[in-house]
Amino acid sequence: MSSQVAASPSDTLVGVSVVDGDLTLTDGERTVEVAAVWLRDSCTDAESRDPVSGQRLFDIGDLPPDVRVVEARVSGETLEVAFAPDGHRSRFDLGELLDAVRTPPRDDRNESGKRLWPRVTDLGGLTRVPWARYVADPAPVLRSVVEDGFALLAEVPAREGQVIDVAETFGFVRETNYGRIFDVRIEDNATNLAFTGRAISPHTDNPYRDPVPTIQLLHCLANAADGGDSGLVDGFAAAARLREQDPAAFSVLATTKVAYRFDSPDAHLESLAPLVGLDAGGRIREIRYNNRSMRVPALPREEATAFYAAYRALADLVLDPAAQLRFRLDPGDCVIFDNTRVLHARSAFQAVGGRHLQGTYADLDGLLSTLATLAGR
Ligand code: FE2
Numbered sequence: 400m401s402s403q404v405a406a407s408p409s410d411t412l413v414g415v416s417v418v419d420g421d422l423t424l425t426d427g428e429r430t431v432e433v434a435a436v437w438l439r440d441s442c443t444d445a446e447s448r449d450p451v452s453g454q455r456l457f458d459i460g461d462l463p464p465d466v467r468v469v470e471a472r473v474s475g476e477t478l479e480v481a482f483a484p485d486g487h488r489s490r491f492d493l494g495e496l497l498d499a500v501r502t503p504p505r506d507d508r509n510e511s512g513k514r515l516w517p518r519v520t521d522l523g524g525l526t527r528v529p530w531a532r533y534v535a536d537p538a539p540v541l542r543s544v545v546e547d548g549f550a551l552l553a554e555v556p557a558r559e560g561q562v563i564d565v566a567e568t569f570g571f572v573r574e575t576n577y578g579r580i581f582d583v584r585i586e587d588n589a590t591n592l593a594f595t596g597r598a599i600s601p602h603t604d605n606p607y608r609d610p611v612p613t614i615q616l617l618h619c620l621a622n623a624a625d626g627g628d629s630g631l632v633d634g635f636a637a638a639a640r641l642r643e644q645d646p647a648a649f650s651v652l653a654t655t656k657v658a659y660r661f662d663s664p665d666a667h668l669e670s671l672a673p674l675v676g677l678d679a680g681g682r683i684r685e686i687r688y689n690n691r692s693m694r695v696p697a698l699p700r701e702e703a704t705a706f707y708a709a710y711r712a713l714a715d716l717v718l719d720p721a722a723q724l725r726f727r728l729d730p731g732d733c734v735i736f737d738n739t740r741v742l743h744a745r746s747a748f749q750a751v752g753g754r755h756l757q758g759t760y761a762d763l764d765g766l767l768s769t770l771a772t773l774a775g776r
Pocket of ligand 1: 602604
């Protein structure tokens, strides 16, 4: 065992030592053991990573299975490490290394770090951001989509096809069997209830796709109809409330795979997924809620009874009027929302007067990439 003490860039005293071939870092408050294989895999020297793309140049099988640290030396803000048995040497920025071992990986898709709004009053009002302000500074609106699950633009030019331009300000259109763009208005022989004047209860779109489109945009071109108001519900907040109120019911919805299905003359789509999708850490990551397209399999009697009781309990939260943000889309308004989290709804309307929205799908990865690019990361 060898050990050293040095001042890190954050002026925290750092002890560095090699114990049984692995590295141990101490910052005075806690000690972190760093596996040699992880450290070797994280090397960024020119032998390990392409200097232009930063992409790794070796496969896991290229590393010796018994890789170990034999020497670790601190020089200013740099940690120099020698590995055995291949004699590889590498340097690490001490501050970056400490950040990497202290900070758990971040996932912008799960419930952590988001502002949940179980009740509309938790939102503190509805903000419409004028198109010109959004174009000049898109980051605040895009952050709202990530953190609140939605954002509402106003004064977007009310012309056909404009919704594509909105999507392309932050990402890429996800084309589906509905086309690059879909018209939400009353149609004869509609293949989807969305294209009628019926009320549509809160739902996420396209749960029968795998993966689902993770963002939806709806742009209002005309809304002179009686009715046809819009609603949004925070599905993560509803699921989190169910977890508090009835953990067993939450667990049933998170572990029972149900089918979602859509059929039309030219499309037959089916996926199998739980209503509440969790990540490996048990955090809520995806809601698929759509009474029109869900097909519950013929479960054993007791499981079916438990599933429907849990589904009803979640529905009570989702359909609670206090949970639904209601607003009217006026021509030029464009709502952007996270289709893995926020459910959308609309009230019934009459054909007379005319209501015409255009929608498109896009994805959260593109939006998150744009936000990271704007932040200079
Ligand atoms: Fe929809």
